Amino acid sequence: MTTRQSVGGFALLALLLAPLACIAATGWTGDLTPIGQEDWNAERAAHLLERAGFGGTPEEIAQFAAMTPEAAVRRLVYHKGVANDLPAFDHSGIHDAGLEPFPASRPAATDLARDTGESMGIKVKPAGNRRLQPVANKFFYWLRASRLETNRVAYWWANRMLATNRPLEEKMALFWHGHFATSEEKVRDYRKMLKQNELFRAQGTGNFRDLLIGVAQDPAMLAFLDAGVNVKGAPNENFAREIMEMFSMGVGNYSETDIREAARAFTGWNFVDLDFVVTPEKHDETTKSVLGKQGAFDGVDIIDVILSQPVASEYVSGRLYRYFVRQDLSPALRGELGARLRESNYEIAPLLETIFMSRDFYSPPSMATHIKSPVELVISAYKKMGLTEVPGVPDFNDLTEALGQKLLYPPTVAGWANGKSWITPGLLLARGNFVYDTLFPDINFLPPDRYPLTDYKIGAVNEKLALGMDVTTATKPEAKEVTSMSMQADRDEDFNTRLASFRGWQMALQKVKPIPRATAQLDLSAMVLGAGCKSAREAVDYLLARFVSVPLDAASHERIAKFLESELGTDDLTAAASFLEEPLRTTLHLILSLPEYQLG
């Protein structure tokens, strides 16, 4: 058994390390002709897994290299037939019907309570001090609980990216999340964010028209772009602008008049709780003129008018190309890709198949030149480390946020910028630090979902109340903070906002389940020994081949090999087996701190 495994491992190592000639690839730039079987190899299979997923382990690369390129690409693109038994999101049970519709602001919540005697399912106290306090508490409870739960959704999604048998499904969901960017910051309802995520997963490689309509009628998008105030006689232009500019055509292909007219077509579109609704009396049924066409359009009609513009297919296919291949896209190639998308009636999967099969995709300018986004970097690193679960330490959300990409919180409706903007001096250092924190967990780590101490000095309020201090004293601002609360020096008040903030956190923590806090369960020793490595040099060669897409120069290679040998005190891995893990981890940290590691 051991011998057979070693032989298998060595075969994998040999396969990965064998020099691979890129014959004839130099003429492939811009060529959509499919790659032939004679040009298919492990290096190109690795490239496919890197771009159409989150990278491959040596076993996966070998498996895909053994297929024909057609079979490999179709296995990824037409993934609905691939079994993928992953758990659904495990709700904490934080929501109740009284919360709908959630008030626009705390003043709105308390004003409603004052006016009607009830708000968010909470009745006003008949008598006594702080009669509205339970209402204020509920408001802050939901803000905090929804944020914590959204972080759980992001963590769940990260686990899907890592564990899925359909990597392109998750990669496309990530793409569409950046394309149709909505943020929990404004939506303030994790359920809407989860529902949208599931829409992207279900329809991500389906039909773009269906997806666009789904997004237009999606509660998260409707909430994010202020659909509720888009009514007949007073149209709100947010959604109409974004659907043309960011979602389907790009800048310069419509006029401001088109936007105003289109906004009228989307009037009356709204949501109630998690359901899309059209309010007939708020819908403008009169004639609109959009992109040169006239009619009593509704929102779906507008989508059809937009998609009838050739520029829409070019814009969408260009976005996909830049995401999966490279930034450099000639007008001719963009036109060709757009034409194919139009000819297929906006079916996404055939376009992806074309892209992943194309020689252009395997041309030198396309390979190992993509700067990984933060999420790609983290998930692909975990995958190549052989993890089957996203570690809870370091916290996935804090980590990716520090690197510039917090899932479910895109910075604007334009999503995240790409490529070079991920790399600044500080962010490059942080990328190496993520590896360090994963391989050498921080013993001072505090779970951010259980220690919300950064907000409004809540920790101090917590302690003061626990020691029996009255609310007014316990919530008195420090001298340097001047807020409206300082005007409420007496005990008699309708509510206390700081108290509500504190109670909101307390109630949220009681309800929201914790994110599991396991450290990264990896075993580098077993990995390199299992691959048949005998010497420090072979171990370094293996790690570089496994983790890094860009070949290192000989001098760098030598420095790292010498480092590992020095740490081990020997070049013989067998002799060092009992203490091998830590030197391997420090070596891996060095490797993954290289600038080259950011490329895939």
Added chain:
Amino acid sequence: MKTTSLLLKPWTRREILRAGLAGIGASAMPLVFSRVMAADPAASNRILVVLEMSGGNDGLNTLVPYADDAYYRHRPKIGIRLEKLRKIDERYGFNGGMAGFERLYKDGRMAIVHGCGYAQPSFSHFTSMAYWHTGAPNSGEEYGWVGRVADAIDTPSTPNFIVNIDEVQSLAVRARDHVPVVFDDPEKFGRKGLYQTRPLLDRAPDMDADASASKHYLLEVAKSAREASQLVRDAWSGYKTPVDYGIVPVQLPKIASLIAAGMPTRLYYTSYRHNAFDTHVQQSDLHQRLLTYVSDAVEGFMKDMERIGRADDVTVLVFSEFGRRVPENTSLGTDHGTANYMYVIGKPVKGGHYGQPPSLTELDEGDNLVFTTDFRRVYASVIDGWLGCRDTEQLLSGKFESFPVFS
């Protein structure tokens, strides 16, 4: 004379005196011009700090034209009454939360430029902000205006010449020849790693002539990161200030620490992030709170510059990517609009009003202000008048006449 005419047109003599423009008689004008246009070696010590208020700040409720009845007709519910304002003259008052801005203006250290915008305005945060970042509306300009300024005034490029304090690099600072230093938390601006890995970890990367464009960029940034991280951490750990920056300091203490430490940086860029000022719904309370944060932070920063002895060398430019629509909407907020104020703030600034206030009665077909000042005139003013680069025409791809906001 044309500039003089433009400057004088909207003001009565009384208002000119009150606005602090007294002393600029005809006899002084040639002197002012000659100083502005002269080559300026003293500019080599000057620092520009740019503060972006992202989301499209509502200028009309920031600096309220209370003397214009049209303002209240357009904003019957969210218009701010005179008694709630911080009056600065017979026409304008700052939002009630802006004690800091009021003081800066009354001390004569704030230039308010009216009606800033551009032709064919975009109402998209992303697009309009990209235009402001590049200084090139309706184009696909690749580099930011701050980045192009750095490339123009600093050749060969000085490391750490541009600092951008944000989570992600702003397009405004993207340069051909300079790599901006971008960080958010100075204490975390460094590389972790065990002692024995340090020789390799902290090693300067070898440049590779055959590298792809992506790899080349990564190597350049790795080199920059190595040098900058130590400087930034040392500056922040050595920085102590008694100055109160308010509740949300808007990154300005971090900038102050670098200036105090003598960082060679001359261009700083930061923002109040995440479209915070996009107040479509229930605007009033939120907007006042945000304005208080910005106002307190900027005033604190100016006090800090006095404290460390650099007040003569530092100017702050504050802007947003558009204003808001003049009429309030039905949700007690405002929708995306067009023209807005820009603020140039600092001891070297000749405070007062500049540019033509846009009319509140002659709006465009979308009920938006018609801009009266191309925003690039303000960029040209700081580039030429403050940073000493006279060739703004090439830099900004057009001729934009400077305002005389610097002595």
